[in-house]
Each structure stands twice: as C-alpha cells, then as structure tokens.
Amino acid sequence: MHITLSINGKDHELDLDPRTSVLDALRDHLDLIGTKKGCDHGQCGACTVLVNGRRINSCLTLAVMHEGDAITTIEGLGTPEALSPLQAAFVAHDGFQCGYCTPGQICSATGMLEEMRAGWPSHVSEDLLAAPDLSDAEISERMSGNLCRCSAYTNIVAAITEVAEARDEAV
C-alpha cells in the first residue's frame, strides 16, 4: 500500500505491506533504527514512540493506520551532537547499560512528563484530582511499561527527576 507517514516533522512516502507495524516501517523501511524491537508484542516498551505527543508501543500498531499522524522517534528528540535534556541526563546518570531499551525509555519519559504536567494521575497517586508530585514512586510507576533488563532503573529515575525538576524551576 502506498502511504505517507510524517515522522520527526518530515513526510515519507512508503510502499508497505499492510501488515507492517509502525516499528518495522521505521526500522526496516526508513532506517530509523533507534526505535527497538524487544518483544513485538507490547510487553517491553523498547519500541515506544510518540504519536501526536502520546507515547505508544509502535509494535502494536500498523503503519497504514497512521497517515496524518505526527510520529516522533528518538531520532527526532536529539542527535549525538545536540542531545535533548533527557538524553543528556541519561548519559550523565548512566541511565542505561547495553542501550537497547534506552530510546524507548527516553521517548516514554518525554511523553510521561507531559502526562504529569497535564495532571494525569497514576496508580500510586494519592489524590486523583491533585497535580501529581514528582516522587520516585510516581516516576517509577509511570515508567514501568519500559523494561530494562540491564536494570538501570535507579539511574533512570534519577535522570528523569533531574530534567523534570529543572523544567519545573524554569516554568
């Protein structure tokens, strides 16, 4: 099928098998290899991308369903020379080891901080209506859809906290 996908602000024309997931379209057809495949079943979060600002598992959705959507991948957040604040914080806090879950963690954290800013509660929020606080428990809970077998969790939370606090101060 012929489709146009908008990825990181750029339109890409693609001829795809209708069975192609967003994940495989990115990795196999556009050489956007930053989005990783850990399970292909929505169980690990390695494939997390942002669609219209919301984080999703790109292995669980077909490319043909996303014409007209704005897809953001890890490559759209920053480059090695110009890292986004979260990318830089992950490096500084060693929020990864093998790096395979990392793009998904960072895309997920990017979307998650927006969700918190918008006041979405989580399973560990005491008050569903109050603005969520930036506790370790809130961040851990909201990041639990992203597995890290290297188990950098402690450092991932530290990296996200640093960025979130800096941003709150700036507001």
Place this chain on the structure above:
Amino acid sequence: MDVSLKMDEPVAESLLDTTNQNIVSQPVDRVEGPLKVSGTARYSAEYKFPGLLHGVLVSAPMGKGRILKIDAGSIEKLPGIVTVITDYDTFLRNPAQGQDEEAPEQGVRDVSYFGQPVALVVGESFEAARHGAQRIALDMRPDEGRFDFAARKHMAEPKKRSRKAQGDLDAALAAAHATIDAIWTTPSQTSAAMEPHAGIAVWEDNKLTLYGSYQMLASDRLQLADALGLKPEQVRIVARYVGGGFGGKLGISAESVAAAVAAMRLNRPVRVVMTRQQVTEATVRRSNTEQRIRLGADAEGRLTAVAHETITANLDRSSFSEPASASTQFLYGGQARLFLNSIVRMDQLLSASMRAPGEAVGMLALECAMDELAETLGMDPVALRLRNIPARHPMDGLPFSSRSLAECLEIGARDFGWSDRDPRPAQRREGDWWIGVGMAAAARSNMLIKSSARVMLAPDGTAVVETDLTDIGTGSYTILAQITAELLGLPVSSVEVRLGDTDFPPSSGSGGSFGAASAGSSVYLACESLRQEIAEKLGIAPKDLVLTEGMARHGNVSRPLHEILSGPLTAIGTIEPGEMEEKFVQAGFGAHFCEVGVNAHSGEVRVRRMESTFAAGRILNEKTATSQCLGGMVFGIGAALTEDLMHDPRNGAIVNHDLAEYHVPVNADIPALKVRFLEERDEKANPLFAKGIGELGISGAGAAVANAIYNACGVRVRDYPITLDKLIEKLPPA
C-alpha cells in the same frame, strides 16, 4: 611491538598508580553514550544490505519426537516467500556453551525440546516470512518425553569430578551444637536480554560475515566455522553493540547458523531475528536447582561442617551443571566439607551459564542457611559471618589474593543502620505492612582469560584501540578508553575504541566478569610498550617518562608527541593467566543489606531499601561499575521475588515464554538502590589490580531479600521465587 605477560608473579607496581592522570577510576560518562541515547548505535539486526532477505525460524511444536516432513509446498504460493531452508544435519540442536571451540551438537530431525528451531522460512519481507513460518505444515511423530523434574530427580547422576569432600561430615554434624539441614529450590530462569538474538549473514567470495549478537566473538567464530564446515579464516563476526547478554549470548545459537546456511545457499544476505518466544524457548536457560545444605557449628558459632549438594537438569550429552556451591567452597570455614553436583536428564532447552552461574542461585540457599543458623545460635547474622571468614581456603589451604569481606560486612552494616534491627520476626508494622531487614554476603570468583588488544598512537596525540571484546552494556568502550588515556597521557576524547569484530585481536570476550580485567590488561600492556618506545626515543628510562596532555615530559623538558614520533606507533598486548590463579584464591566480595515490606493481608513483598557494599580490586570506572552492581542486585531481587521459567511437566512447553508472563523486575519494583565500593588493589589478579564486577552484585542479593522477608513476617520460604501465594497462608494474624 608485541608484548605479553603471563600472570605467574604478582605485579609489583601498576602504572595506573603512578601515571597520575586521574582518569582511571573516575566516573567518566560512557563514551558511546550519546550514540545510544540518540538511537544511532547500530545493533546487529540493523545493518542494511541491498537484496536483504528475511528469515523466520520454525519452532518444533512438540517437546520430543521426530520430524517426518516439513512441507515447503504448503506455503510456497504465499506472496513474498522465497524458500524454506531445511538442513537437518547442520542446524543446531542447541546453542554452544561459552568458550567452546567447536560447534555444539547439531541435527534437528530428532526434536529434543519444545520449540527447537527446525527450519527457516525465507521471505522477501519480514511480514511474508513470519506468515510462512506460522502457516507451514509440519508433520512430527511424538515420542515419550522427559518433562517432569520432580518425578525424575531420583535418577540424577553425579557430575564427573564435581565431588569434593574433606573430613567426617556425619560425625561433625552429630557433634555440632547447632545444625541446619534443609533443601532450597530455585526455578529455571532466562537471561531475557532486551535485544533478541539476531544475525545477518553475508556470504561473499567464499567468506561469511555475520553481524551477530554475541558476547565472545573469538570462540563464537570457531563454533560457527565448525558448524558450517568452514575454516575460521572464512568467518568474521561483527557485534559492535550488543543489547545485553547475561550469559544468554555466550555461544552461538540457532539464528546465526540458519542465517548462514540460507545466505550460502541463496547467495543473498539473510537476516534472522528470533522472536521473544524463541529466545525464551530455544536459547539457553539457567537450570532449575534443588540444593541441600547442611551446616554444623559449635556454641560460639564457628562452623564445623559445610555441605552443599546440588541437583540440576540438562539435555542428554550436555555436561554443564550449575555450580551452585562455587562460593560455598571458600566463603566460610569449617573442617568437614562435602560438595557435589548431579544432573537429571531432561528434554528441556539447554542449561548453560546465566549471570553468575553458580553463585547466583547457590547463594540464595547458602546465605539463607546462614541466616537460619544465626537464628538457631541466637547470633547476629553479620557476627556469624565475621566469625567464619577462613584464614585460607578451607580445603586446599591457598591464601586469598585480596579479600575485604569483613570490611564490607562492617561498613555495610554501619551505613545501613543494621544495629537497629530487631532479630525477632514480625515485630515492626507500618499500616498494612510488616517491615523487616535482612542481609547476605556476596562472593564471586575472579578469573583472567587470555586476551589481546592493539593500540595505535598517532603523532597528533590520538590513539586507536582494537580488540574483539564486546560491550554488552558492561562499559568496555569506556574503560578501555580510560586506561589508554591514562597511560598515554591523552584526554579520553582522543582515544577511539573499536570493539566487536573478529578482524581485531582476539580477546577474552564478555562473560564470567572477566572482560574488563582481561581485555583491560591487554590494553595496559600495549600502552606500557608504547611508553617504553617513546622513552627509548627520548633516551630516558621509562619510569622517568611523564605523558600528559599529548606531551612527553622528563625532568624539565616537555615536548609534543608529534616532535618525537615520525609516524604512528603500534603495539599488541596479550595477557594470559598463570600461576597466580593456582597459588591464590581470587574473588570479589561484598555485603547486601535490604529492607522489605510484606503486606499483612496479601503477602505481597516490596523491596523498600537495599544497600550493598563491594570490594573488587581497583574500580576502573565508578559510574559503570556501579551500574553493573545495580543490575546484578536487580537480577537478585528478580530471582528472589518473581522470576520463574515454568516448564509444563506434561509436554515440556514453556508456559511463560514471553515478557508478559516471565516477570523480570520493572521500574516500580525497584527502590533507589545504593552501591558503595571499598578501596582495594589486587596485584595477584592482573596489572590493573582490578577484579571482576559484573556478577558480584547478583551474588547473595536475593538471599538478603529472603532473609528480610523472614524478619518482616516470620515466614521462611525455601522455594524460590517467594511469591505471595507461598506466604499468604503462613502470615501472622493481620
């Protein structure tokens, strides 16, 4: 120049203590970090080739039997199918064990375990190949399988040379003031690296290049060449980034051989990536174990008897048996001793090494037995351990190369606030939660493996390091850059480290926690040789040479490298193990302290706090070493609480073959863990004075959790993982 060192003698002085560049040991950020966080680091499945074909493995749908027919015709007409590759003789029955120099057992007509890969469907696209692999008609004759461990364990056969005995165990136990005699069981576990096993095979000019996801390329290359009937020179393996290993990628597995067979037949590059389910069913597992531990102690808590017997499982003709007593053999004293491993033959996927093979599950038993013994004796568990640190190896009498176990226990206890603990269980309550604390020692053997590296120093003050070591998340890129920068007086950013390619000098590979020390020592030796060459050019003694900021200094004279070097200097360093490992017991040590909450109604366990203190010689990079330990500790928490690879005893299928059902810890399971390193140097280990760190963190970690659970709620569970169903009926009245 080629230089080599065999560790037959202690190294008198390490250059790392005299060069004063203040780079080694520092918490330097990972040098490849910006590539990983921006998604530009390329892992093995991500290389692009014109005409690339996609292969999907076909898994056997039964646990035992014989393939009668795989009917390619049944899918040939589907769009995009190129062919079905069957090669009953060449495909691997099971993966290779790490460091093997030959192919593992080959041949797949007879199916030895559920999910064994038996064919490869090749398509023009991944979607086509996947559809074909799901649809293909496969005729198989089922045979009676051996799937029920509990029913078969009485048939366990002793593993050759695993029995070690000293003294009269029965008499020592009979005479002991206090004894423990109990059985601990641990389930099968899976490494579950986040990157599935993946390979792209390219066959060109009679040479195979495999972009693979493996840990030990030098031996993987020999295995792959042997499996395919090629000469090692015809095979190159590239693995620049590996998305985790944890033992699961030590030896070659089905995907690389299948991809290679297909590429050689079709003369096109072929990519094969295992599905997550295939990784779980058809790579390797840590065997389930049943461990009987017997301890005897006198009234002062001095051990007089130590026995640790282990039953494991494996496929026919596979001799690996999880060496659960590995650290029990040297951690504590006690004259009468017995160690033995036995193997039950099962038709289940290969048992092989997973992070800290031996200690990871052995210490789940030993360190809980010690906790029980302390309680029986009315002693503090820390004091019991301190009392039993042996002067020398309790059996062969060898001294320890370095050992800061007592310091780890004491400092760890102090920082954790251990003295506040109430030794009586079920005393502390916060709301719905019983709160308790527990501790365990950590110990993991240290090894050195032959390893080579090439270092090139250019006149412009840049250096390139090449070795076939992999960085599986361990920090190899970074520590090798640090060692080179330190010894050659360069900024870390002027050192380029090239890894993961068998075209480079062969290394130890990543495994057994020996990668950093082995490959790091080879880089050290190459740099030492380069320093000597520079000193010679200057006509001075090497010890008078100071290299710093791209300049060579001696006395008051300082000259830039480009004035001294007319061209690049190159040296290859090789380190080899020697008599030091026969004359000394070498191991890293530590102590874990943990606080848990156990829900008084449901039995749910939450780790609230965990602090671990380690000593493993020189720490080469505090940041990456800390991460290694954090990772190990989380593996330990997983082993204690959630990880349980379940085999269906009726048909051998793995019940929970994916990440939804096999529960690795998630972020919300892990509090802010703390790691502390104690200063130590080990001049018997290698010229870096460093010991392995990658597996020390897991060793004992889960036992600290289990002991904390007992302290919290008074329930001892000896059957891991400690899930709420095993606690709920025995909880004290809520």
